[in-house]
Amino acid sequence: MKKRTYHNPVGVGKYMGLLLVSPFLIGFLLFTLYPFVSSFVLGMTDYDLIHEPKFSGLSNYGDMLGSKDFLQAMGVTLRYCLILVPLKLAVSMAVALLLDMELKAMGVFRTVFYVPSILGANLAVVIMWQFLFTSSGLADQLTGLLGLGHMSWYSDSRHAMAMIVLLRLWEFGSAMVIFLSALRDIPKEYHDAAKVDGCGSVRRFFAITLPLMKDVVFLNLILQTIAALQEFNAPYMITGGGPMKSTTTVGMLIYNEMFLYHDAGYANAVSWSLFVVITAVVLLLFRLTGRHREESI
Amino acid sequence: MKKLLWYALLTAAAAVMLYPLLWLIGASLKSNDEIFSSAWFVPKHPDFSVYIGAWRTVTPYTMGHYFFNTFLIILPKTVFAEVSSVLVAYGFARFDFPLKKLCFALLMGTMFMPAIVTVMPMYLMWSRLGLLDTYIPLTLPALFAAEGSFVFMLIQFMKGVPREFDEAAKIDGCGALRTLFFVILPCIKPVAVSIAVFTFLWTMNDFLTPLIMISSVERYPLSLALRLSADSTGDGYEQNRVLAMSVIGLIPSVAVFGLAQKKFVSGITAGGLSG
Numbered sequence: 001m002k003k004r005t006y007h008n009p010v011g012v013g014k015y016m017g018l019l020l021v022s023p024f025l026i027g028f029l030l031f032t033l034y035p036f037v038s039s040f041v042l043g044m045t046d047y048d049l050i051h052e053p054k055f056s057g058l059s060n061y062g063d064m065l066g067s068k069d070f071l072q073a074m075g076v077t078l079r080y081c082l083i084l085v086p087l088k089l090a091v092s093m094a095v096a097l098l099l100d101m102e103l104k105a106m107g108v109f110r111t112v113f114y115v116p117s118i119l120g121a122n123l124a125v126v127i128m129w130q131f132l133f134t135s136s137g138l139a140d141q142l143t144g145l146l147g148l149g150h151m152s153w154y155s156d157s158r159h160a161m162a163m164i165v166l167l168r169l170w171e172f173g174s175a176m177v178i179f180l181s182a183l184r185d186i187p188k189e190y191h192d193a194a195k196v197d198g199c200g201s202v203r204r205f206f207a208i209t210l211p212l213m214k215d216v217v218f219l220n221l222i223l224q225t226i227a228a229l230q231e232f233n234a235p236y237m238i239t240g241g242g243p244m245k246s247t248t249t250v251g252m253l254i255y256n257e258m259f260l261y262h263d264a265g266y267a268n269a270v271s272w273s274l275f276v277v278i279t280a281v282v283l284l285l286f287r288l289t290g291r292h293r294e295e296s297i
Numbered sequence: 298m299k300k301l302l303w304y305a306l307l308t309a310a311a312a313v314m315l316y317p318l319l320w321l322i323g324a325s326l327k328s329n330d331e332i333f334s335s336a337w338f339v340p341k342h343p344d345f346s347v348y349i350g351a352w353r354t355v356t357p358y359t360m361g362h363y364f365f366n367t368f369l370i371i372l373p374k375t376v377f378a379e380v381s382s383v384l385v386a387y388g389f390a391r392f393d394f395p396l397k398k399l400c401f402a403l404l405m406g407t408m409f410m411p412a413i414v415t416v417m418p419m420y421l422m423w424s425r426l427g428l429l430d431t432y433i434p435l436t437l438p439a440l441f442a443a444e445g446s447f448v449f450m451l452i453q454f455m456k457g458v459p460r461e462f463d464e465a466a467k468i469d470g471c472g473a474l475r476t477l478f479f480v481i482l483p484c485i486k487p488v489a490v491s492i493a494v495f496t497f498l499w500t501m502n503d504f505l506t507p508l509i510m511i512s513s514v515e516r517y518p519l520s521l522a523l524r525l526s527a528d529s530t531g532d533g534y535e536q537n538r539v540l541a542m543s544v545i546g547l548i549p550s551v552a553v554f555g556l557a558q559k560k561f562v563s564g565i566t567a568g569g570l571s572g
Contacts (some may be wrong), residue, residue: 006393020388027441035418124543141336
């Protein structure tokens with residue numbers, strides 16, 4: 001075995017760095033690894049939060065796969081993710097391209113587009129959304145003005161989903177700033193050269209901008225997908241998961257099983273399954289984009 | 298001419314983005330009838346007295362009480378996050394040590410770890426320790442660099458500080474920690490500001506963790522108090538009061554963002570932070 005040499009400043013031992021990162025390692029053991037393992041173990045028990053957990057093998061997982069509620073929640077979550085993520089990436093890219101033009105007062109616009117995302121999941125915003133879409137609320141009045149007539153946002157399952165997607169879409173700012181900073185890093189010469197060669201702006205976007213931004217697009221894709229698959233706040237507060245459980249995401253299902261029905265074993269089994277699904281989706285995205293883990297430090 | 302067109306497009310988009318917030322402020326000053334009859338955000342007869350009722354809330358405590366609670370969480374959390382993230386990032390950015398690659402992979406891993414998997418076992422753990430309904434479950438994890446994205450962002454910036462600075466400090470007799478505090482930290486002030494701002498905003502926004510960990514109304518942070526009011530006000534009456542409470546609830550976040558905006562926008566993107 002080759003003996004590793006450590007490149008440190010003179011007089012600094014190889015354990016100095018380890019000492020400095022030790023808070024993270026302790027935190028990782030306590031707040032990530034322990035709950036992670038413990039969730040897996042609890043998933044294989046019957047546990048009502050009062051009596052001691054009883055080992056029950058894979059029966060929770062069996063129940064889960066046979067449960068209509070679980071399959072519906074999984075379907076709702078995946079559909080939500082498939083609708084929201086592409087829309088959000090497209091909108092944030094489009095706005096980032098607009099903001100990248102060299103015009104005056106861009107800082108003001110950037111702030112305006114970014115503000116909704118920093119307010120993000122703030123309960124006040126969620127309450128506001130609830131009011132906007134309530135019967136004869138702003139959205140209803142606007143559809144009335146446009147001659148679309150009265151829409152019941154809460155009782156139609158497609159409209160209820162749209163309401164939540166719109167809220168999260170409104171908060172596209174965080175993805176947009178990431179795109180914007182990547183756009184700024186593209187040397188202007190590339191575009192100038194392409195212009196000389198007679199490329200239009202659409203062609204330049206697909207031939208220059210997009211290929212150079214593929215890492216950032218991927219980063220945003222992963223971040224937004226993980227966030228979407230975990231959605232809890234918005235359906236919990238706005239629709240309560242209804243109508244007919246059409247907006248009950250897996251996140252909400254887990255919460256309900258744990259804190260409404262006190263079925264901790266089952267809830268942990270479901271949350272582990274969600275973890276597996278998220279990991280699978282992320283790995284799939286890595287595979288589809290032909291990428292391996294290449295972080296270096 | 299073409300420029301004008303782009304401006305028009307941007308302005309229209311900005312108006313759509315801001316309208317819900319303007320509507321919220323306007324609607325809080327409207328009568329309940331007017332909220333549901335006029336789409337224009339400016340109220341006909343603004344009634345500011347609703348804000349007195351909103352400040353008192355429909356719960357036994359005032360908004361001031363809930364703000365204070367929220368700050369009791371934010372303050373230690375910010376200090377913890379700053380200290381731990383800076384130390385850990387310093388370790389990664391400047392030193393070589395056994396298992397460094399593995400440690401860094403774990404750090405990246407925590408950034409992609411869905412919170413929903415860990416939140417329930419954490420609830421059970423804090424419950425067994427008898428620490429539910431205290432602020433410890435909300436603040437203590439920050440002491441262990443729980444926010445991987447902060448560390449990541451700090452590492453990126455620390456690598457931008459030339460190593461020659463460290464060497465010069467060493468010649469002047471600084472040890473590793475003094476180098477960190479007197480040489481590196483002053484160079485990365487904007488990131489430190491970003492961490493404080495994000496801790497503030499995220500804690501203001503956090504809903505799931507307090508919902509699970511905090512049970513007595515007396516200790517509710519703002520987000521839970523807002524939910525309680527929205528639920529107990531119900532349909533039909535005093536809706537402008539809930540809206541006014543929401544407006545008040547958004548003021549600290551907007552103010553902090555507004556104040557810090559110039560300093561921290563550069564930091565946002567470096568770590569791939571999402572809002």
